[in-house]
Amino acid sequence: MKALLLQEDIRKLIPHRYPILLVEEVLAYEPRTSITAYAYVGSEDEVFRGHFPGFPIMPGVYLVEALAQAGAVLQTLDALNWSKGMPLDPNITATDQIGVLGNGKVRFRQPVFPGTQLYLEAKVEQHFSHALFLQVKAYNDDNVFLTGSISITQVSRKKLSKNSEYEQVY
Numbered sequence: 755m756k757a758l759l760l761q762e763d764i765r766k767l768i769p770h771r772y773p774i775l776l777v778e779e780v781l782a783y784e785p786r787t788s789i790t791a792y793a794y795v796g797s798e799d800e801v802f803r804g805h806f807p808g809f810p811i812m813p814g815v816y817l818v819e820a821l822a823q824a825g826a827v828l829q830t831l832d833a834l835n836w837s838k839g840m841p842l843d844p845n846i847t848a849t850d851q852i853g854v855l856g857n858g859k860v861r862f863r864q865p866v867f868p869g870t871q872l873y874l875e876a877k878v879e880q881h882f883s884h885a886l887f888l889q890v891k892a893y894n895d896d897n898v899f900l901t902g903s904i905s906i907t908q909v910s911r912k913k914l915s916k917n918s919e920y921e922q923v924y
Contacts, residue, residue, distance in 0.1 A: 788878065821876060850912065
């Protein structure tokens, strides 16, 4: 499947950066309906040094985070009224908005090991103000790793922290 958006495009849409930017490509997008993204779990990813040495497994929270990032890309594309085939505005940059993961109910079905190619699917169940309620699934050609539902929203950094010291350090 040919990518609609590459990681350089995704970096324009959401504020995450290495090593926590987990979405590499957007493969499918239906406005206000769904998104399918791609993530590669590399054997050299830093997280595997400590989780678990000798038997590395992708932390479940990273898998949920990858799905939340895919949802944030969907939410941002919707806000831009973007559609397939349209170029992204070259002047677009990730705003001061930060994605916030709300409640979630997920089921981990199998562990994700280094070298896994992941498809991240998020389907909109409901829009509510600035929040999205999503049905999510992480899978590849052979396995389903996670299914469930999550909610996401985006809020201004300024609302989360009155301390601008952090913005300058990081």
